Amino acid sequence: MDNKYLLLTPGPLTTSSTVKKAMEFDYCTWDDDYKKITQSIRQSLLALADVNPSKYTAVPIQGSGTYGVESVISSVIPDSGTLLIAMNGAYGKRIGQMADVYGINHIDLVVDEQSPVLLSDVKSTIENHPEITHFAMIHCETTTGILNPIEDIVPWVHEKGIVTIVDAMSSFGGIPIDVSGINIDFLISSTNKCIQGVPGFAFVIAKKSILETTAGIARTLSLDLYDQYNEMEKNNGKWRFTSQRTLFTPLLKH
């Protein structure tokens, strides 16, 4: 079939011929050359996020973007924690579904789908609920295109000592995000949206000092974020389980 589509969706989108070409080689997940590529991708993601590699790490997770979000939600909030979720669209609601599946305590800040989430609403919710330990919000709510003001909200939430989680699936690589400046602890995105790779895995840009306190919290084996990080660090880029062919994109240098 020679028909070519031009995909202009938020993702998966059309990949360049150089990306397709790079995928012709049959790498094996466990080989040293593949592990080296994995390490270079992790470094490139940190460079793209413009964060200091001694403070942040990039952890790829097999699966689509949702798997990356679910990895964070299921791996970093202890049973004693409470998650505040800002929701103004389908992706915020999906985080609520995840919290339900894992029995994680959550408080939902539901905002009209046609409006951005505002700092004033987040402030009053947190002031009324001192039990909140974690906060999740969506950067670009892809379903409506609303760009939520993470730069107003996240620094204030961080100041309160609350761990911050941002789903930047359809913005990372497309819209500048000052990850460390605004103190995002966990930022999630995936291969097939703004960074223009093929679908296959998600990745988490995580603040190491927070990630390293989460060993043993995970409620699943395969989505265990800390364990994935630990294995890659200990074994020079080794994935715990078979990965999709690696991430070649025009935006990342290998």
Ligand SMILES: *Cc1c(COP(=O)(O)O)cnc(C)c1O
């Ligand atoms: C696309 C998207 C997701 C889900 O990604 P999948 O790859 O479809 O699993 C989650 N959050 C946001 C903001 C998205 O745009």
